Amino acid sequence: MLPEPLQAARLQLAAQRPYLAAALWALVPVERPGLGTLAADRWWRLYFDPAVCSAWTVEQLAGALYHKVCHLLRAHPERAEAIPAEAAAWNLAADAEINDDLYREGVSLPGQPVTPATLGQPEKLLAEEYYFALLRAQQSAPRQGASAQPPQGDGGAPEAGGSPDQGDGQRAGPQAAAKGDDPAGDAAESAQDGAPSSAAGRGGEEEASSPSPTTEGGGHADGAQEDAGGGAPPPQPGTPSASEAGDDGGSTPSSSSAQAGDASGRSGAPSGPAPGPVSGSAGGRDGIPSSAGAQAPAPGAGRCGSCAHGQREPWEDPAPSEGGAPGLSRAEGEIVRRQVAEAIRIAAASDSRGTIPGYWKRWAEEKLRPRVNWRRELAALIRHAAADAAGAADYSYRRPSRRQAASEAILPALRQPVPEVAVVVDTSGSVSDAMLAQALAEVAGVLRACGLRQSVHVLAVDAQVHTCRRVFRPKQVRLAGGGGTDMGAGIEAALRLRPRPQVVIVLTDGYTPWPAEPPRGVRVVVGIIEGSKISAPSWARVVEVKSDG
Amino acid sequence: MLMRVLAPLAVAIQARVPVLLWGPPGTGKSSSVLALGRALGVPVEVVIASIREPADFAGLPVPDGVFCLNGQQIRSVHLAPPAWAVRLAQAGRGILFLDEISTAPPAVQAALLRVILDRVVGDLSLPPGVAVAAAANPPEQAAGGWDLAAPLANRFCHLTWGLDASAWADGMLRGWPAPEVPRLPEGWETDVPAARALVASFIRARPHLLLQVPREESRAGGAWPSPRTWDMAARLLAACAAAQAEEDVEAILLAGCVGEGPAHEFLRWRRELDLPDPEELLAAPESFQLPPRGDQQYAVLAAVVAAAVREPVKRDRLAAAWRVIDAARQQGGGDIAAWAVGPLAEASSRVGYVAPEARHFRPLLQQAEVK
Numbered sequence: 064m065l066p067e068p069l070q071a072a073r074l075q076l077a078a079q080r081p082y083l084a085a086a087l088w089a090l091v092p093v094e095r096p097g098l099g100t101l102a103a104d105r106w107w108r109l110y111f112d113p114a115v116c117s118a119w120t121v122e123q124l125a126g127a128l129y130h131k132v133c134h135l136l137r138a139h140p141e142r143a144e145a146i147p148a149e150a151a152a153w154n155l156a157a158d159a160e161i162n163d164d165l166y167r168e169g170v171s172l173p174g175q176p177v178t179p180a181t182l183g184q185p186e187k188l189l190a191e192e193y194y195f196a197l198l199r200a201q202q203s204a205p206r207q208g209a210s211a212q213p214p215q216g217d218g219g220a221p222e223a224g225g226s227p228d229q230g231d232g233q234r235a236g237p238q239a240a241a242k243g244d245d246p247a248g249d250a251a252e253s254a255q256d257g258a259p260s261s262a263a264g265r266g267g268e269e270e271a272s273s274p275s276p277t278t279e280g281g282g283h284a285d286g287a288q289e290d291a292g293g294g295a296p297p298p299q300p301g302t303p304s305a306s307e308a309g310d311d312g313g314s315t316p317s318s319s320s321a322q323a324g325d326a327s328g329r330s331g332a333p334s335g336p337a338p339g340p341v342s343g344s345a346g347g348r349d350g351i352p353s354s355a356g357a358q359a360p361a362p363g364a365g366r367c368g369s370c371a372h373g374q375r376e377p378w379e380d381p382a383p384s385e386g387g388a389p390g391l392s393r394a395e396g397e398i399v400r401r402q403v404a405e406a407i408r409i410a411a412a413s414d415s416r417g418t419i420p421g422y423w424k425r426w427a428e429e430k431l432r433p434r435v436n437w438r439r440e441l442a443a444l445i446r447h448a449a450a451d452a453a454g455a456a457d458y459s460y461r462r463p464s465r466r467q468a469a470s471e472a473i474l475p476a477l478r479q480p481v482p483e484v485a486v487v488v489d490t491s492g493s494v495s496d497a498m499l500a501q502a503l504a505e506v507a508g509v510l511r512a513c514g515l516r517q518s519v520h521v522l523a524v525d526a527q528v529h530t531c532r533r534v535f536r537p538k539q540v541r542l543a544g545g546g547g548t549d550m551g552a553g554i555e556a557a558l559r560l561r562p563r564p565q566v567v568i569v570l571t572d573g574y575t576p577w578p579a580e581p582p583r584g585v586r587v588v589v590g591i592i593e594g595s596k597i598s599a600p601s602w603a604r605v606v607e608v609k610s611d612g
Numbered sequence: 613m614l615m616r617v618l619a620p621l622a623v624a625i626q627a628r629v630p631v632l633l634w635g636p637p638g639t640g641k642s643s644s645v646l647a648l649g650r651a652l653g654v655p656v657e658v659v660i661a662s663i664r665e666p667a668d669f670a671g672l673p674v675p676d677g678v679f680c681l682n683g684q685q686i687r688s689v690h691l692a693p694p695a696w697a698v699r700l701a702q703a704g705r706g707i708l709f710l711d712e713i714s715t716a717p718p719a720v721q722a723a724l725l726r727v728i729l730d731r732v733v734g735d736l737s738l739p740p741g742v743a744v745a746a747a748a749n750p751p752e753q754a755a756g757g758w759d760l761a762a763p764l765a766n767r768f769c770h771l772t773w774g775l776d777a778s779a780w781a782d783g784m785l786r787g788w789p790a791p792e793v794p795r796l797p798e799g800w801e802t803d804v805p806a807a808r809a810l811v812a813s814f815i816r817a818r819p820h821l822l823l824q825v826p827r828e829e830s831r832a833g834g835a836w837p838s839p840r841t842w843d844m845a846a847r848l849l850a851a852c853a854a855a856q857a858e859e860d861v862e863a864i865l866l867a868g869c870v871g872e873g874p875a876h877e878f879l880r881w882r883r884e885l886d887l888p889d890p891e892e893l894l895a896a897p898e899s900f901q902l903p904p905r906g907d908q909q910y911a912v913l914a915a916v917v918a919a920a921v922r923e924p925v926k927r928d929r930l931a932a933a934w935r936v937i938d939a940a941r942q943q944g945g946g947d948i949a950a951w952a953v954g955p956l957a958e959a960s961s962r963v964g965y966v967a968p969e970a971r972h973f974r975p976l977l978q979q980a981e982v983k
Contacts (some may be wrong), residue, residue: 070947070980076950078982088906088948121979147777384858394863398880443830
């Protein structure tokens, strides 16, 4: 049974985001006294410490709960498995993927949440992108960051690992110190970036040493207090200006926490390759191994448990099938995800005020109607058209089978005629060159895979045919033209070629008239590039080519 | 994950539902099927479809002697089965494993249709104990690959072959253990009619899910719902129940037959079947027992509230619903009860009913700063 503050947090979250209700109710609470925080595992079991529930505010509980549900809804354990990813780095990457969205929404999180800025990365990327960026940063700068700030990193790690009885307060203190000091060192290096980075960095430090659990850094404040009791002094706050940043973060999280994220983003970006990744690589190499040695979770701050990376943490129960508390199986998790996605879709239909964040809408759309990969679809269409036109490796009696000698019956042999293909490229001004080049490259790749190297014509067409070449390397295609558009003219010109093509592939943005009648004796595949599908003839096979961004 | 696909594969093979493994080359699909054959104690025949001709599956035409029909001399031909088919027929059971079927030319794929569905090779019928499994490389990974033709794709349960790096590393170090797979007991097929009835009533509730031919060419070669795949799904459901397989195994198999969306819709529908009837709870609120899981709690409470506020609204029904809601709160589901109570509170104030239980929720609502 959930303690009342946690019930209130869950209810508050559900009231603010009704579309998440199915996921919130699906969490299976497991009481874990002494945990010091909230944690969740991949089976949707929510571990909570009753003491923490009364120490944190309802908003903070709701924020942590929201963060956990985001991990589970975004299927982070499954995605980590698919890479397969190393747990600590993946956890940071997954946190960064979630937290930039949460910051924009003004959600308050306990502790020191990992953001893309902490990793020295731009916002709005996927966890996979952050993960590989982290790995690259770890490989490219071995031990450089550590030597830059040995006292914090080296002092922090053994201390936390060596005193397990003192819990996470021990760990949170040194880690906060390392992170807080890091950008401050940055600031010393570059004077003009000094202000925002030290504000962000020392803001965290300030929170860590602040006794009030109502500031944004409540989790760490909590830890720091225990820390002080345990004998290790908390880090001293920095300049007075830093406390302003900390106070702001606590009182009006919606605006200032976003600013804080931006500020540290700005500080990370211009400081160049060496200092930029310092905060990131320090987090990955010094901060995180030290936390990996500890026995306690830090929600949102790079140690979320198996709800993020799928591997069992020391505080977690074994899998439900191995005798742990009941939880949700993979299939049930997927059911919950779909339920939430449907709720979002229904709510989004009547959401005129834009209360549902855009990323949730996109997530729901993707979940319920996965976007077709245009490359795959284009390849499939071309393969089919080519195979149909060729009579696809059919059996013929023109040449006897090689098995003939072994048999009395007359056997056919395999013959594969190679079809003629023409590619009509729309070079009117409205088509973006970059997308055209991508689409052309894709077509070339597919045709080459089908064994069609020789018999391909490429026609550059706007209102009339400009060039017609028998080569096929996307770079060699001269994209002349640039006036009005008529793809009908292009198809006609293609059909006048000798030998007559059996397959015509048209790449256009769709702003073109088409012939009313299907051209005879030829299969037409149309790739609509980034168009809003102005027109596509019903007699052609159509695929939409969209940029992947 | 290696182990994740192995259990569904074992169930499908024992249930003799044709199964197709999608996966990159060199990831141990064939060796896993061979290992499975050893574990189940049945022979496995591996036939690489891409280097075969249609005649290898439709039967090689061999002229017979001359015979007389109505005074005419006629030469006839019979379709001789290849040796692997004869071996399987003699064994009476086994696994026919068709490798690389997506790289087989379309004419060969067409000939495979009859083997896979009817288990007929040439003039020889394979005995019912023979299961068919196949493997394919995704077209973008295969040399000269084709997407599977839609009719062929729709005859399979599609499983995606993935790899688990840590399981693989263990296997490299300690050798590959004989897989532990769920076993189907004798006589499991007696459960098939019940599973079919369940699927049928689901389709009655969601008729649009009976047939959804994918519009995209690249998806037609995967799993999509059709009467045939729902039938396969029913068979697999019965098999899973008999083998006491985990729910994940069932979900993978269902999604492999009818596609992910319909499969999860079905599982969700089935899960809500065994919840208590709201009318019974309204008649006897004191009997309410909070279900163990949050999603079930919400489903039950929402159903009770919906039943209570249905027109015409009656005060005694409202009061009973409030008692159920309050019991849920006392048993530990306070937040879920407070969430489900919305329509009930609204209906109560509309008819001027003041529920004595309402005040119990006030502290929680205040703490959450909700209304």
